[in-house]
Each structure stands twice: as C-alpha cells, then as structure tokens.
Amino acid sequence: METSNLKKAGLKVTLPRMKILEILENSETRHLTAEAIYRELLDSGEEIGLATVYRVLTQFEAAGLVCRLHLEGNQAVFELERGGHHDHIVCNQCGRVEEFFDETIERRQREVAQHHGFAIKDHALVLYGDCTDNACPHRPA
Amino acid sequence: METSNLKKAGLKVTLPRMKILEILENSETRHLTAEAIYRELLDSGEEIGLATVYRVLTQFEAAGLVCRLHLEGNQAVFELERGGHHDHIVCNQCGRVEEFFDETIERRQREVAQHHGFAIKDHALVLYGDCTDNACPHRPA
DNA sequence: GCTCAGATGATCAAGATTCTCATTTCTATC
DNA sequence: GATAGAAATGAGAATCTTGATCATCTGAGC
The missing domain is CATH 3.30.1490.190 (Ferric-uptake regulator, C-terminal dimerisarion domain)
Structure with a gap:
C-alpha cells in the first residue's frame, strides 16, 4: 500500500504522513487546501499540527506524490498525483x-x-x- | 497624456497616481511588483507609502489600466494594459x-x-x- | 482663495506559510 | 525486545504580502 510510496520517496513512514496521504486518497473533491486537510485531521481525532501539514505537503510535492496548484484566492490547493498531467x-x-x-x-x-x-x-x-x-x-x- | 486615462476611470488626478503610472510606462521589464514600484518611488525621492501603491494598483486594475498577474512566487506583478490580451x-x-x-x-x-x-x-x-x-x-x- | 469629497500615509491587522527549537517517534542495531 | 541516533513533530513565533483604519492632507470646482 501507500507506505511504499513514502519509502520510495526517501521519507520515513510516520503517522502524520500516512494520515495525510489517506485523506488525499479518500477525499471527494480531490483538491484540498492545507487548512482543509488540517481540519479533517482534527475531526478524525488526530493531534497533528498545521505546520506539519504544510511541511509534509511540501515534501510530498518535492517527491512527486502531490501537485500544488495556485488557483484564484490566496490559498494553494493540493491534489494527489495520479499519473497523467492535466x-x-x-x-x-x-x-x-x-x-x-x-x-x-x-x-x-x-x-x-x-x-x-x-x-x-x-x-x-x-x-x-x-x-x-x-x-x-x-x-x- | 495619461491624466486623461485617470479621469476617464473616475479617479482624481493626484501626484501618487501619476508617478505610479509613469513608472509603469517607463519600466524596462513591463512587469513590476508593488514593492518594486514602491522602491522606485523612494529612489526618485517621492514620499509615497506602500499602502498607497497597493491601493492605487488595485484601483488601476479595477479601471482596466493594469493587469495583475500571479506568477510563481508569492508576489503579484502588475503590467500596464496596452491593448490586447496575452x-x-x-x-x-x-x-x-x-x-x-x-x-x-x-x-x-x-x-x-x-x-x-x-x-x-x-x-x-x-x-x-x-x-x-x-x-x-x-x-x- | 475656500470648501469638501476624496486621497494619502502611518500604522495596525489578517491570512497563508515557514521557521525555531525542545520534545517525540522511527529505524537500525544489539 | 531494549536502545541510540537521526529524523520528524508540535506549538508558537516570525515573516511576508496585502488589505483596513483613521486622522490629516490635497485637488477640483466655485
């Protein structure tokens, strides 16, 4: 499962990283802000800080696991990299x-x-x- | 000259607005950040506040005199509207x-x-x- | 020149994101 | 399993860009 992606990217397999990946995989909208991911983590009872969410997303982006988009508005949105460019x-x-x-x-x-x-x-x-x-x-x- | 553009846009012709328009017209790069315009104003001895630069640029944008672009990086850049879309x-x-x-x-x-x-x-x-x-x-x- | 709406400047404030650093958690090793 | 070291995390401070506030100033018309 997805832990292999983390390892492949040279990232230690930690609870925050797995949870964030899980949220990105299961999200309806496919395009989430860091803030939205943070709120989902809180809602599901995880004690993960917002700074960690940003840090992990930035690492995921560098590893090619997610894309960061700058749509209108001042917040970036993140989407799971699922193959092709679009x-x-x-x-x-x-x-x-x-x-x-x-x-x-x-x-x-x-x-x-x-x-x-x-x-x-x-x-x-x-x-x-x-x-x-x-x-x-x-x-x- | 450019004062007519300001009047047409329903904006009072003031010193800050004229200076900012002048900088946009004479710039080499054609794509300037608010900060860059502010620095040019300071360098030419004008006592114009950064808040005014942002305010004026926003008004210019609303009036169709300039375009605001979000390139990579976190600062917007402004360019004089010279006719066609590009x-x-x-x-x-x-x-x-x-x-x-x-x-x-x-x-x-x-x-x-x-x-x-x-x-x-x-x-x-x-x-x-x-x-x-x-x-x-x-x-x- | 005078008046007043509108504009400005200084400062404060907001929102998004990153940094700092002490504490905690993985992973490899015994 | 227990342990040590490196890496990761969390809380909050810090930063950066941009917008808001409000008292003061300026430009356009008379």
Missing part, C-alpha cells in the same frame, strides 16, 4: 474544479515556447467560468 | 517574462470549456522554461 477549469460561482487534458493545447504551448527561444519545463493553465452543472448552486435558473 | 512565458533561471498570444490555444480553451459545460470567462496561462537568450545570465554555455 489542467483545470474552475467555476467562478461554486468553486468546483474539473480536470482536462488537451493535446492540441499542449502541442501549441511547446511550439510557442520554442518560437520564443524557451525550453519549456512546465506550465500553469487554469480556465475560469460559470459551470452549468445541475449541482452548481449558482447556475442560472 | 499570456506569458517566464524563464526559470533569470525571471525574464515574455508575452505571447496564440489563437489556436485561445480557441481550444473555449472548446474545452464548452465540452465541460462551462461558460469560460477568463483564463490564466503561464509557461515556465529556460530561456536561451544571450542576455540570460544562466543560459547553458
């Missing part, structure tokens, strides 16, 4: 986050970067809009 | 910022959003890479 669409109204991957966009990005003399290493793409999902509490009537 | 490429090594616009990417974004049931309103796209510009102090030898 970008995000965020609903301005309800905050729901969806993932997508588009090969055309990826390719054009590489081409554009090359044109400008850049060796592209990474990119951040977030679309913002109003979702028309029935679940969105703010959808137009 | 996205950015940032050099991981020297921090240089270049602008680009690609209609293919823009179009695919709208299509992808539509597929997911979103009415797209805005987007943030930043490419990160290593620039091969001769001016980049970190370019490979």
